[in-house]
Amino acid sequence: MSNLRFTNLTRQIEIGANCYLLEVAGRRVVLDCGAHPKMEGKESLPLLEGLAGKPLDAIILSHAHQDHLGSLPVLMRQHPNTPAFMTDATLQLADVMLHNSVNVMMKRHENGEGDAPTFSHREATNCVRRFRPLPLGQRFNLSGDRLGFDEIPDVAIRFEDAGHILGSTAVIIEADNRRILYTGDINFHDQSLMQGAKLPEEGIDTIIMECTRGATPQPDGFSREQEELRFATAIREIFAQGGSVLVPVFALGKSQELLTMIYTLRKKGLLPECPVYIGGLSTKLSEIHDRLAHESHRQHGGLDLLESVAPFTISGREINQYPVRPGRIYALSSGMMTEHTLSNIIAPHFLPNPAHGIFFVGYADPESPAGRLRAAKLGDSFQMAPDIQPEPIRCRVETFGFSAHGDRDSFLDYIGRTQPRQVLFVHGDPDARAWMRENLASRLPQTQILDTPPGVPLTL
Ligand SMILES: [Zn+2]
Numbered sequence: 001m002s003n004l005r006f007t008n009l010t011r012q013i014e015i016g017a018n019c020y021l022l023e024v025a026g027r028r029v030v031l032d033c034g035a036h037p038k039m040e041g042k043e044s045l046p047l048l049e050g051l052a053g054k055p056l057d058a059i060i061l062s063h064a065h066q067d068h069l070g071s072l073p074v075l076m077r078q079h080p081n082t083p084a085f086m087t088d089a090t091l092q093l094a095d096v097m098l099h100n101s102v103n104v105m106m107k108r109h110e111n112g113e114g115d116a117p118t119f120s121h122r123e124a125t126n127c128v129r130r131f132r133p134l135p136l137g138q139r140f141n142l143s144g145d146r147l148g149f150d151e152i153p154d155v156a157i158r159f160e161d162a163g164h165i166l167g168s169t170a171v172i173i174e175a176d177n178r179r180i181l182y183t184g185d186i187n188f189h190d191q192s193l194m195q196g197a198k199l200p201e202e203g204i205d206t207i208i209m210e211c212t213r214g215a216t217p218q219p220d221g222f223s224r225e226q227e228e229l230r231f232a233t234a235i236r237e238i239f240a241q242g243g244s245v246l247v248p249v250f251a252l253g254k255s256q257e258l259l260t261m262i263y264t265l266r267k268k269g270l271l272p273e274c275p276v277y278i279g280g281l282s283t284k285l286s287e288i289h290d291r292l293a294h295e296s297h298r299q300h301g302g303l304d305l306l307e308s309v310a311p312f313t314i315s316g317r318e319i320n321q322y323p324v325r326p327g328r329i330y331a332l333s334s335g336m337m338t339e340h341t342l343s344n345i346i347a348p349h350f351l352p353n354p355a356h357g358i359f360f361v362g363y364a365d366p367e368s369p370a371g372r373l374r375a376a377k378l379g380d381s382f383q384m385a386p387d388i389q390p391e392p393i394r395c396r397v398e399t400f401g402f403s404a405h406g407d408r409d410s411f412l413d414y415i416g417r418t419q420p421r422q423v424l425f426v427h428g429d430p431d432a433r434a435w436m437r438e439n440l441a442s443r444l445p446q447t448q449i450l451d452t453p454p455g456v457p458l459t460l
Contacts, residue, residue, distance in 0.1 A: 004178070004460040006208070006424060008452040009046040011036065018068050018427055019046030019075075020182070020208065023457075025154040025175040027057040027142060031182050031208075035070025035101070037338070038365070040108075041115025045071045047455050052078050058142040060157065061086040061131075062184025063168035064093035064252060070101055073119035073127040083144055087159060088133035089167030089296055092288050093252060098124040100281050108340075136161055136169065136297075161297040163187040163197035164404050165253035166289055170199055178205040181420075185210050185427070187406040188414060189224070193260040193289075194404070195297050199414065206422045206460055207415060212363060212405040214425070214432030222401060228261055231400050232270040234359065235329065238396065239272065243355030244328045248343035248370055250335040253404050254362050255282035256289045258331050259305045261402075276311040276329045279342045283313045314342060324349045324356070335361075336368035339385040344369055347384050351391040360399040374399055408432075412439055415447075422448045422460055 009019040009030075016036035022029045030051070036044045048071070056079045062068055064086075072094075076084060086094065102121050108114030119127075132144045137160065140146055141153040155175040162168040164185040173180045181204045189196045238245050249255045255278055265271040278286070283306070289296075290304045314322060314332070319342050324330070332342040347369075350356040364370035369384055376382055376393055383390040415423060423440060425433045437449050450458055 004176070004180070004206070005457050006452070006460055007457045008426060008454050009048070009050070010454050011043070011045070011047055013430060013454060016067060017044060017046040017071060019048075019071070020426065021051065022173065022180070024173065024180070027155050027175070028055060029057055029142070029155070029173070030059045030075065031171070032062055032068040032184065033059065033072040033075045034065075034067040035118070037066060037336070038367075041118060045074055045118060048075055048078060050455070051075070056082045058082060058157075059084040060171050060182075061090060061094065062162065062171065062182070063165055064090045064097050065165065065185065065250075066097065066101065068184065069094050069097060071118065073098060073123045076127045076130060077119070077123060083132050084127075084130060085132050085134050085140070085144060085157065087136065087167045087169050089288070089292055090169070091128070091131045091133045092292070093167055093285060094131070095128045096281070096284050096288065097252065098128065134159055139174070160199050161195070161197055163189075163191075163194050163297070165194065166256070166292065166296055166298070170197065172200070172204070179203055180206040180208065182208045183210055185212070185405060187404055188410045189406060190299065191224070191402070191404060192228070192257045192264065193298050193300065194257070195299055201414070201417045204418050204420050206424070207418065207420045208424045208426060209411060209415070210405065211408065211411065211425045211428035211432045211436045213403060214408050214428045214436040216408070218407040218409060219401070224402070227401050228265065229270065231261070231359070232265045234357065234396075234398060235271060238355070238357040239274070239327045241355045242326045243353065243357060243395070244324050244326055244330065244350070245357045245359055246343065246346060246350050247329065247331045247359050247361055248335050248337050249282070249331050249333055249361060251279060251281040251333040252285050254335055254402070255331060255333065256286055256305060257402065257404070258361065259286065259309045259311065260300060260303070262329065263300075263303065263305070263308050274327050274329060276309055276331060277314050278311045278331050279333050280313055280315050282331070282333060283311070316342065319345050322346065326355070335370065336364045337370040337373065337384065338368060344384050348388060348391050350395050351382060352394050354394045354396075356395040358395055358397050361402040363403060363405065373397060408436060411436070412443060415440060416443055419444065420447060422450060424450045424452050424458075426452055
């Protein structure tokens, strides 16, 4: 049995530019290649320097979120002949996401706020042309050829739906009689739109697992259905007092989950018909969800979100002059209310008005404007961005538990059923990893739990 080596190529320890190198059976495979949302230029990239000039057999993209995808064109420029594998849905979403990030980087650079873009539109286009979509549940070799049931190449890969967002996949890598599972971002429970992941539990030797919510306990008796009811009630209360609701959302994933929620809550008579506003990127990504509505792992098969909920699109140009009218839902990106995004720009209209509400529905970095606002108190003076005047917080600010990442106990349960020889935790802040490590160690004392410091090759 040859050595298996794993190197964490994230530049920082916390959630950022996810990228991992797996060396197995003499082959080299990179898992994901994200960009750090808080960094600029080279600092936003994973540790790609160490990969330059060395052969790379394959790149695997778990899903199209920026922190997994955002530096892929830079890696593919370094390795012009290496194929990149992903699901077909991820390919379509990644095409839109990559061009959007070039626009964002160019705009920031032109405004003197950021470094030059790390890649161009032309490079994004060329990169997408080289993408190789693979279906779920079938084995392929690293050239992308489908394998027969008993065919054993040096390395085989297989995708399994990860239940996180449209197209998200976990990947099982077989080599040297061992099976390695990389979860990507994963959720074992059904969301409003996506169906929970059902991963194999037999014969997995090594698990490389995300742990975004490792430091976040699930409230006792939590159920998604109850949480949706609480969300609908809060919106109705805001409407009854003549206010509007701002829901900061990620354009990919959370926007479509929210549209689905609005659709089902309306159908149950729990939300009135009301105007819903989303951003341009969310609209483009929702179109892809609608196009694939019949063929993806999801609930409400065939439901056309844009047709059934009929949201209006607000562009970046209109947002500044936009009057906030009562009885409306503004589901605008970004989820973390990053400076110069729609949710950040519109927020000062909501903050000082006690009739309005700002409702959070997912993860926010504690240092992001959304993270800071969640930690602030009613009456505090709050500044959305350095160039925006501070406003007192008088509106209702509330957080709802609609994370697209699985809860930590469901992760431990899965590992407990699988009984792997080794577990590596990635994609989590230090306190999240520490909780997962400690709790897994007491549950499965035989399993080796490895820390994954950036840039250090680990022999497994
Ligand atoms: Zn993700």
